Every structure is written in C-alpha cells, then in structure tokens.
Amino acid sequence: MGASKTSEYTKKEIELAKYAxxxxxxxxxxxxxxxxxxxxxxxxxxxxELPIAQSTVSQHLKELKASGLIKGNIDGVSVCYCIxxxxxxxxxxxxxxLFEKFIVNNSKCC
Amino acid sequence: MGASKTSEYTKKEIELAKYAxxxxxxxxxxxxxxxxxxxxxxxxxxxxELPIAQSTVSQHLKELKASGLIKGNIDGVSVCYCIxxxxxxxxxxxxxxLFEKFIVNNSKCC
DNA sequence: ATTATTAATCGTAATATTGCGATTGATATG
DNA sequence: CATATCAATCGCAATATTACGATTAATAAT
Numbered sequence: 001m002g003a004s005k006t007s008e009y010t011k012k013e014i015e016l017a018k019y020a021x022x023x024x025x026x027x028x029x030x031x032x033x034x035x036x037x038x039x040x041x042x043x044x045x046x047x048x049e050l051p052i053a054q055s056t057v058s059q060h061l062k063e064l065k066a067s068g069l070i071k072g073n074i075d076g077v078s079v080c081y082c083i084x085x086x087x088x089x090x091x092x093x094x095x096x097x098l099f100e101k102f103i104v105n106n107s108k109c110c
Numbered sequence: 111m112g113a114s115k116t117s118e119y120t121k122k123e124i125e126l127a128k129y130a131x132x133x134x135x136x137x138x139x140x141x142x143x144x145x146x147x148x149x150x151x152x153x154x155x156x157x158x159e160l161p162i163a164q165s166t167v168s169q170h171l172k173e174l175k176a177s178g179l180i181k182g183n184i185d186g187v188s189v190c191y192c193i194x195x196x197x198x199x200x201x202x203x204x205x206x207x208l209f210e211k212f213i214v215n216n217s218k219c220c
Numbered sequence: 221a222t223t224a225t226t227a228a229t230c231g232t233a234a235t236a237t238t239g240c241g242a243t244t245g246a247t248a249t250g
Numbered sequence: 251c252a253t254a255t256c257a258a259t260c261g262c263a264a265t266a267t268t269a270c271g272a273t274t275a276a277t278a279a280t
Contacts, residue, residue, distance in 0.1 A: 008161060009136035013143075021134035025268085026119035026127045029208070033123075036212045041219040044226060051118060056269050058228055063267095077226050077277045082219050083212050092209035098139070099202035102146045102193050109151040109192050135238085154256060166239050168258055173237095187247045187256050 016098060019091040022067030027052060028060050032083070035070065041082030043075065126208060129201040132177030137162060138170050142193070145180065151192030153185065 009017075023029055027050055034049050035041060047057045061081060064070045068087035073080045119127075133139055137160055144159050145151060157167045171191060174180045178197035183190045 009140060013136040013139045016139055017134055017136045020130045020132075020139075022130075023208070024127055024131035024134045026123040027268090029123045029126055029130075030119060032208065033211070047227090052268090053270055054227075055229080055271075059268075062228085074227095074276095079227065080219070085212075088209070088212055092213070095205050095209065098133070098142065099198070099205065101143070102195075102198055103202065109190070137238090157257090162238090163240055164257070165241075165259080169238075172258085184246095184257095189257065 012094070015090075016094045018067055019069070019094060022064055022069050022091075025060065027057070028064055031057075031060060031064065031081075032069070035081060035083055041080050043078040043080045046081070122204070125200075126204045128177055129179070129204060132174055132179050132201075135170065137167070138174055141167075141170060141174065141191075142179070145191060145193055151190050153188040153190045156191065 047054045071084045157164050181194045
C-alpha cells in the first residue's frame, strides 16, 4: 500500500485559502472597496451601501475581521472599520505569489 | 424612506468573488500549485497529491473548472487538467486590481 | 431619566460546501 | 469477451454559509 499521499495542507495553502475565502463574497468585496475609497474609515453607513440587512452586514464584517483584512475601532456609539495594512500586504503577496507562479512558468499544454 | 441602498452587486464584484471562491480551499490551492509545477498537465495523480478521496478531488476539479481557472481534456481513459491561461490572467488582474487600490490609496486611519 | 441610534448577537431557516463510499460509464488491456 | 483502470456521478451525512427579523447592550441626545 503506497503511502504517498500528502498528509496535510501547508500553512501557506491554509493562509491563502483564508484570505481568498474572505473575499469570496460580493458583499465583502463591496465592503472592502468602500473602505478603500472612503479614506477616512467610515463606519456603519457601510450598511447603506449594501443590498442586505444590517445583521448580515455585521456578519460579513465579522468574517473580514476574522480573516485579519480589516480592523474595527469603537468610536462612541458607532464603529470605525478600516483595512489592516499589514495583513492586506500579506494577503496581496500570498495571492500574487500564486498567480505569478504560472505566468512565469507558463508552458501551455492542453 | 430613503432608498439609497445599492440594489445589486456589480459584475466585477461577482466575477472577483467567483475567482476568490475557487481558491478558497486548501485542496484547490494544492491542485493549482500541482498543475503549475508539472508543466505538462498531468492528470489523475492529482489524487495522490491530496489527503482526500478520489470523489472529493473530482468535485474540487469540477469547481475549479466551473470557475474557469482550469481546463480538462480527455486523453483516453484519463483526463488531463491544466491552467486556463486566459482566465488565469483575468483572475490575476481582478485580484491585483483590488489589492493595489489600497496600496496606492494608502492612508491609514484607525 | 427617557428616548434614539448604533452595531453585535440570537434564533431560525434555507441553501451550499465538504467529504465519503459505492456505483457507473468509458476506455484500455489481457 | 472479460477484466482492469480512470474519473465522474450518486446518495448520504455533517457542517458551514448566507440571510433575516428580533433582541440586546452601549452610548448619545433630549
């Protein structure tokens, strides 16, 4: 019985999957674009930008926070969200690394 | 009643989400890396590379195919998978565009 | 102190994802 | 023709995601 299977996924693969998952929903992409556009990280009017309910937006924000891509600071009664620069760069690099690999290696077959 | 909500997501957002979803699982990242590494697009020994069953690998391949990132060509009894160059570049650009936006705009707040 | 606003959380429902083993249909090979 | 191999699909189970309205806790305004 040839035990040749890769037993687990690498940390890099898992990390990349995490970032990709964070941006795998249109609502979360809209949120990220909004946070980038409004330089000053405007808070809960994100809800007004999206075609979904407040509670659902809150969930998406929670997921984005969990991925590390954004941060949330409490500012009185409202919450101020913004891109986490460090994580953003990490994600950008991880993604970029995957996509460049092929473009460099490029040798079409099928 | 201020009807100011964005009624829907844009095509770009939906497309980007589709690509991100395709790479949002470690197994699918492993598959993509494998297809890039083995320049000649080797077929079903992808299964041997992964810690999951053949039927599950087949499902992940199906999803990758659905996203457009890979193609599958039947070669006798086996199937030869490889990166779809055109879609790959599209995905790379879509992702790159999102990530660059912040890095250019960069103006930390929180 | 009462009321309004904000944003998280709870409870619930519908649907999607991930995974498996078993089966199937196709093509090779004996 | 019989048999082996490959890869898709089926059926099923467990879990995750997406979404909503209702409720809650916190702070701000009257």
